[in-house]
Amino acid sequence: MRRRLIQECMSTPPPPDWNHIRAFFATAKTGSFSAAAKQLGLTQPTLSRQVSALEGTLGVLLFERIGRELELTSAGRELLTHSHKMGIAADGFARTAKGQAQDIEGLVRITASDVVSAYVLPKALRLLQNRAPRLVVEVIADNAIRDIMRREADIAIRHVRPEQPDLIARKLRETRGHLYAASSYLRARGRPASVADTRLHDFLYFGDISRMIGFLRDIGVETTEQNYRLGSENGVVAWDLVRQGFGIAVMMEEIGDATPGVERLFPEMEAIEFPIWLTTHRELHTSRKIRLVFDVLAEALST
Secondary structure (H helix, E strand, C coil), rough: CCHHHHHHHHCCCCCCCCCHHHHHHHHHHCHHHHHHHHHHHHHHHHHHHHHHHHHHHHHCCCCCEEEEEEEEEEHHHHHHHHHHHHHHHHHHHHHHHHHHHHCCCCCEEEEECHHHHHHHHHHHHHHHHHHHHCCEEEEEEEECCCCCCCCCCCCCECCCCCCCCCCCCEEEEEEEEEEEEEEHHHHHCCCCCHHHHHHHHCCCEEEEEHHHHHHHHHCCCCCCCCCCEEEEEHHHHHHHHHHHCCEEEEEEHHHHHHCCCCCCCCCCCCCCCCEEEEEEHHHCCCCHHHHHHHHHHHHHHHC
C-alpha cells in the first residue's frame, strides 16, 4: 500500500503554470491567438506556446480550429469555468499588489550587457514604471561582469551562472541566436549558399576578435582575422553596423528578427542556445524594492 501511494505521488503531474492558464483564458475570451496576445502584451508565438504547454500539462486538447476560427473543446469549456474564477481572484491579487508597489521608492541598479540593456530590458522597465512609478532605476550597460557582492549593482542579467554561493540566481530561460546580415549587404555581396561560403564574407566583431573566431568555430562557422574588418567593443554600435550593411554577425533572435532591414541566414541551421540568468544578493529577502524589481524582471524576461 505504501509503495503504491508513493508511486501515485511520484506520477502526479505538476500544477499548471498561471501564465499558461491566463493565456488560455484570454484566447477563449477573444477567440483568437493574435487578439489574446495583443491583450496580454505577448507575441503570438509565445502565447500559442503557452496554450500548447497547458494542453501538454493537462493532457487534453483545449481548442480545435474550425476554418479560421478557434472553438473550445468540451474539456476547454469545462476549464474555462474554473479559469474565470481564477482570473477574478488573480485580478484582485494584482490590484492589491499594485497598490502596495505604488509606495515603493528608492534607487535600484540593474546591470546587463549593452545589447540586452538597449533591446531587451526596456520591455521590463516599462512594466516596472507602471507598477512602481516612484522607484528610480539606473541601468548599467556593461559587457564586463559587475560585482554584485561589492554592490556595484543590485541585480544583474547574465548569460552565465554566478559562481559565488552567497548570491541568489534564477535561470529564466534559454535564448537562441542566429547568423544575421542586412538585406543591403546581401544584395551587394551575394547571399552565401552554405555555412562554408561565409568564409568569403565580412563579419562584425563584438569585443575580442580571437574570442569571436573561437565562438563561431564551436558552432561550425570557420573564420579568420581576415574576415573581421570592422567591429566594436560596444555591442549596440556593432549591431548597428550590421544593420547598415557592413557584414554578418550572431545576434539573439528576439533582437535580430525585430530589426528592420536585417535577415536571418540559414533558417535550417541549428540555433545557438545560451541561458539568461537573473542574479542578486541576499537582500532580496529583506528589501521590498529589490524583491519587486527582481520579480518584474523575471516576469518580463521569461518569455
